[in-house]
Every structure is written in structure tokens, then in C-alpha cells.
Amino acid sequence: MSETYDLIVRGGEVVNHAGRGFADVGVRCGKIAAIGDLSQASADEVFDAKGLTVLPGVIDSQVHFREPGLEWKEDLETGSRGAVLGGVVAVFEMPNTEPTTTDPDTLADKLSRGRHRMHCDHAFYVGGTHENAAFLGELERLPGCCGIKVFMGASTGSLLVQDDEGVEQVLRHVQRRAAFHSEDEYRLAERRALARTGDWTSHEEVRDAQSAIQSTERLVRIAKGLGKRIHVLHVTTEQEVAFLARHKDVASVEFTPQHLTLTAPEAYERLKGFAQMNPPIRGKAHQDALWRGIALGVADVLGSDHAPHTREEKARPYPASPSGMPGVQTLVPLMLTHVAEGRLTLERFVDMTSHGVNRVFGLADKGRMAVGYDADLTVVDLKARRTITHESMATRAGWTPFDGFEAKGWPMATIIRGKVVMRDDEIVLPSQGEAVRFQETLSS
Numbered sequence: 001m002s003e004t005y006d007l008i009v010r011g012g013e014v015v016n017h018a019g020r021g022f023a024d025v026g027v028r029c030g031k032i033a034a035i036g037d038l039s040q041a042s043a044d045e046v047f048d049a050k051g052l053t054v055l056p057g058v059i060d061s062q063v064h065f066r067e068p069g070l071e072w073k074e075d076l077e078t079g080s081r082g083a084v085l086g087g088v089v090a091v092f093e094m095p096n097t098e099p100t101t102t103d104p105d106t107l108a109d110k111l112s113r114g115r116h117r118m119h120c121d122h123a124f125y126v127g128g129t130h131e132n133a134a135f136l137g138e139l140e141r142l143p144g145c146c147g148i149k150v151f152m153g154a155s156t157g158s159l160l161v162q163d164d165e166g167v168e169q170v171l172r173h174v175q176r177r178a179a180f181h182s183e184d185e186y187r188l189a190e191r192r193a194l195a196r197t198g199d200w201t202s203h204e205e206v207r208d209a210q211s212a213i214q215s216t217e218r219l220v221r222i223a224k225g226l227g228k229r230i231h232v233l234h235v236t237t238e239q240e241v242a243f244l245a246r247h248k249d250v251a252s253v254e255f256t257p258q259h260l261t262l263t264a265p266e267a268y269e270r271l272k273g274f275a276q277m278n279p280p281i282r283g284k285a286h287q288d289a290l291w292r293g294i295a296l297g298v299a300d301v302l303g304s305d306h307a308p309h310t311r312e313e314k315a316r317p318y319p320a321s322p323s324g325m326p327g328v329q330t331l332v333p334l335m336l337t338h339v340a341e342g343r344l345t346l347e348r349f350v351d352m353t354s355h356g357v358n359r360v361f362g363l364a365d366k367g368r369m370a371v372g373y374d375a376d377l378t379v380v381d382l383k384a385r386r387t388i389t390h391e392s393m394a395t396r397a398g399w400t401p402f403d404g405f406e407a408k409g410w411p412m413a414t415i416i417r418g419k420v421v422m423r424d425d426e427i428v429l430p431s432q433g434e435a436v437r438f439q440e441t442l443s444s
Helices: 076-085 104-114 133-139 164-173 185-194 200-206 209-226 238-244 257-261 266-275 284-295 331-340 346-361
Strands: 004-016 019-028 031-036 042-048 053-056 058-063 088-093 121-127 145-151 178-181 230-232 251-255 377-387 406-416 419-423
Touching: 004 031, 004 346, 004 377, 019 346, 053 346, 058 076, 058 331, 058 346, 076 088, 076 104, 076 406, 076 419, 088 377, 088 406, 104 121, 133 145, 133 164, 145 164, 164 178, 164 209, 185 200, 185 209, 200 266, 209 230, 209 238, 238 284, 251 257, 251 284, 257 284, 257 331, 331 346, 331 377, 331 406
Parallel strands: 004 042, 004 053, 058 088, 088 121, 121 145, 145 178, 178 230, 230 251
Antiparallel strands: 004 019, 019 031, 053 377, 377 406, 406 419
């Protein structure tokens, strides 16, 4: 008697922990039940993946979806719409909303807003502050929390923890890996006068490489002294790559597709405010160091740092223009282009977008294409050639810094917990997003 499944993804080239080869994927009750030759099996639904490549579901571990309080830029529904159109099965969303996500009520509010309204699965960071440091051990154990996020620079109000004592208090009270925006706020304050009105090329001078490495050296010293795990977000400098390679015992590392693709000063001259983000887009020497960091295994994950603002906001003359750009929908096609052009292997892409997230954040049932895990799959066409355009973006902001970019590789389907959510650039299932589960909070 033949096996029966709810879904079989049939005939594709599979890339997972076992390597790369042709196989079918069988799904039951939202979980992967079999990988191999299922030609004799039947299913309620068959997805024909012939000619396509089947990857473990891509997870974007850094997005800003702006809800609540800033919904004119983005909200949880529109941001997650972009995610699944881009082949992303789950996102971890940041706490710098209005109000900030810094207590049980604001976390619960986001989870309520996201459940079955977001198109992808999701978790939320809780912001670490001077005021809530003593309670972070409890907050990080709440269901739906992916960890604590600390801004050492580039933020305002209570979310800014620029001092060593504040960082130390945060780390003393957490047990999970805490994530950091690592720029030295003291140095940034000293250099703000270097901003030239209307000249975005000065952004990299204001937020120079020294402000990044200075902060990261401080952060690692504190973490080592306390025996704590840290996650350094959007690393951008040659110095940080070399330094963090020597401290992988405590520090995991994130790169972004933007910093791997855009370079200064060309990006600022061409895109002006639309190239502005924190930390900044930097010169080619720094970008080359990031690619070496990928080749050497320094980078653990890729995060888009999706952080949209309206066109009108971005058009303000520097430095009045805000930092941040959309990215969740373009992460996969950008990185598949780098694969096609030989800068990284498809296996390394999988390592940073699923396996790495599983390791760094301790996912309970996501981040691997293996029996028993959630049936999260990103199905791509490596031969597809598509042009990224403003008009194709789902973000409420309605633009992308990669308008006109010729992508070599494209997401053709997004499958979340065994359900085909996106197919051929269309969302085909009503939103069903659920909270992501983590190993360190299973008993919560």
C-alpha cells in the first residue's frame, strides 16, 4: 500500500543538510514527513517542482514593520505580504515602534495583531532599556519573543543604551542571545557636525567605520566578561569582520544584502536619500571584507533590515532624511543573483537564511528541511531573469533601492507549514501567520 501525504513537492532539486540533489518532499500535518523518491506515493495536493530548486524556508531575522504607530510607512500585513512574495516564510520584527515593544503588554499586542493577519510566521524582539533591564530575563521567555534587542547607537528615547553600564545591566539579566545595533553613540554625536546639507555622501563620514568597531569592541569585552552570548546586527566594516572572527565563542554575526550589493559613493550619488541606512552603505574595501567574511564563515545569518520610509520623507535634504530602506521582498532575488554570479554557493545561502537562524536563535521546529520540522519551503527558479521594480513591491512605502536591478533567480513559491501561500508572484492563501517557537521558551 502506497504512502499518502497532505502535500508532495515533487521533482525539484533539493538543497538541505544532506547536500544537493533531486528528491520529493512529503508533508503531513504541517510537518516534513519524508524526503526522497516518493513517486509511488499519493497526496491530496502535488506541487510540481520540476525545473525548480527547493530550499528550506528563508527566514529574515531583522525587519521593521512599523506597527503600531507608524503605519503610514508599513504595517504587519503589508510587510508580511512582501515577505511571502519574496519567498520568506518567517520574520523577526524589531521593537522601535510607537509604543516601543518593551513590556509584556506591548509584546502581546503585536502577537495579537500578527496572528492570522500576517501572511508569514513571525516573532518579535523586546527592546532592552535602562528602565526594563532588571525584567529582561522574564521578558525574553515570553512566547513569541525572539530575543532582546539593544540599540547602542542610531536610536532615540528609552531604546538608546549607549553606555557600558547600561549594556552590562542588560546582559547580566538575559540568558538568551541578545541582539545589538553596534555603533558608538558618543562618537556619532561628536561627528554629526560633519553632515553636509543635501550631500548624502557625508553619511558615511558621520557614521564612520571607527564608530562601528569602537562599539563592537566594547560590546564583545562586556559580553566576554559576563560570559554572555551576543548577536551583532548588520556588520559593515573590514575591521569588525576581522575582530569578530576572533570572538565567535560569544558573538554571532549578521550581514545584509544591501551592504553586500550597494557601494559608496556611487549608491549615494545615484539614489541620494534612498541609499541612506544605519550603519551606512560603505566603500568597496569594506564590502570586499564582508564577502571574505561569508567565505570564511564569519557571517552566521542574512537579515534584510527592512525599514521603509515614505518617498516624501526620503526626499528631505540630508541629514533631515531618515535612515532605512525596504528589503524583505528583495532579499532572495538579490542573493540568488550573487549565487549566479559566483560570489557564494547556494549551500552557503541556505546556511545563512535557514540553518544559521536555527542555530543562532534556537528555533524549535524551523530552519531545517528535515523530517519532523515545519514544512517551510522556498521554491526558486535559478534560471529566471526578472527585473525588480518599484511597482512590484508590496511595501506600503512603494519603492525599492533596487528598482531596475536585473535579478538572476526568483522565488516561485512560498510554502509555510505545508500550505502553499505564494505561487507565481501571487498570494494564493488567506493570511495564516503564527508565532515562531523557540527551544529556550518551550516551557513558557
